[in-house]
Amino acid sequence: MKSKVKLGIAAACMAALSLPMAASAQDQADLITPIDKKLTFVFVPKVIHPWYDVVAEGAAFAAEEFKQRGIDIDVIWDQPPQADVVDQNQRIEANIGRHPDGLAIACLDRATNVQLMNEAVEAGINVVNFNSFCDDAFPFIGPKSSVQDGYDLGERLAEILGGKGKIAILSGSLTASDHVERIQGFKDALSKHPEMEIVFEQPDDDILEKAVELTENVLSAHPDLDGIFGSNASNPIGAARAVQNAGKAGQVHIVGMDDLPEAVDFVCSGVIDALKAQRQWDMGYWAVTYLVAMNENHTYPMFHDTGSRFLTKEDCK
Template sequence: MVAALTALCMALPANAQSQADLITPVEDELTFVFIPKVIHPWYDVVREGGQFAVDELAKSGIKVEMIWDQPPTADVADQNRRIETNIGRQPDGLAVACLDQATNTQLLREAKEAGVNVYTFNSFCDEEFPFVGQRDSYGDGYDLGKYLAEHLGGKGKIGILAGSLTATDHVERIQGFKEALKEYPEMEIVFEQPDNDILEEAVALTENALQAHPDIAGFFGSNASNPIGAARAVKNAGKTGEVAIVGMDDLPEAVDFVCDGTITALKAQRQWDIGYWAVKYMVAMNQNHTYPMDHNTGSRLITQDDCGE
């Protein structure tokens, strides 16, 4: 036995590889392309977080160019063209907020096969790709459904502004919201329409719903635009405090509507964190560091209690 151990030790290299040798130093400037679902103020905050990470990395000698290639509208074909074009440009990192799970997933596989480091953010695409953002969109919808139902005493007609019908986060929020309302048999969904993440459409749809259902008691907005659109329409109709609104995210105008009582509650994601960590993780990919497949940045409830005097 001693002889066998001695022979094994002699066969090993004199110096085992250090784990530090597994890391690839970044010497050239890195290029990261972000492709969101649409041009939107929500993504401006993601970009701010990303820029903070870029500036932080520059202090340590790592240069990153962050490019945002943003579709003007939430159009699946347009977003996919941008993904295809950027695969051909071979960036050091490609971050995509999936607008259409099926077609986006296929293109992201092509990007990986082409040697592009892929990250997904904001809207989940597939377990195959690392993701940073709020994973529990269903839970956000459910929480807002429960909050609205309890606020209304478990009774009333409800409208839903459905955002983009192919975006997984919008779809899952609506599913969660509807599941919560199943517990309240005296609540009825009388209106449900997609606004395609366009604020003006959300305003017009809410106006139509108010006219068609004068006794409507509340609205649910599945994205960052439509709670604002609903609030503008409700306020213009003189129904602030009479018609309740719940929805997503904390854009400044939405928070103002919470504080003046037009919006009842919001669930806000942490999009600054999303941008910050997306940049950090794509650098890690280029350095051959480990990185998480699922970084859930979560969300928080905002009500009038959170407003200062």
């Protein structure tokens, strides 16, 4: 009697086990949604800027790769001419109404941007975040925290100046999380060097000409200035132009973000001491790639760290 019970239990167990085995035999390709139409992806960055031109190159490269696979993508850029929160939000809202197949947003103001991004998701639009981090609810491509970049540049400037001197900060856009975090990191580094004094800190709003003007002002107000930190891609160039025009190249040391061609030229000529270069081409490439994955019902990461690296005169050889 006991043996029959055991056999019955064994048979039932085998039958139960066969169910997930049958399910697992399904080809994962069957889970992918075929794309049989032209996709439209809209990128809404913080501002019209040469930095985003490199992001656009990466996005275009990815779109061309997908075209070879038979997936046609129209990549549209809707860029505010200035780093203006209201303008950017109006563009995001307008694009939600157009219902594209994907939205890629660089946050200029987290609170209001995230609210609109949630509205986009509720409307059935695929949303990714790039460049400037918004919220963990959205896939993000870029450096999730920019504190380390600012800290590294602060340490590099402290090393150059021997841990003492008067410092100016060009703070970019006060609502942009990456700019704010870099300044935080920079100040954290300087806090270890009590003889380094911040004598000037002003936003340039990501406008190169304003960065030039602010640097001219601080050089006039503090002729004994020793160093400048630029928190975005524009202001190291603006600072370098003003310092060079004042004949103070090599006297006022500059560190800052990113590797736009003019900034690299200033590094190679010795006007800028060091840059932390991001990988914005990768941001564009992977934003398009992940938006396609979302349209295919494929998997994608919630965080893709594209990283950054130092760029100094030694790299110009």
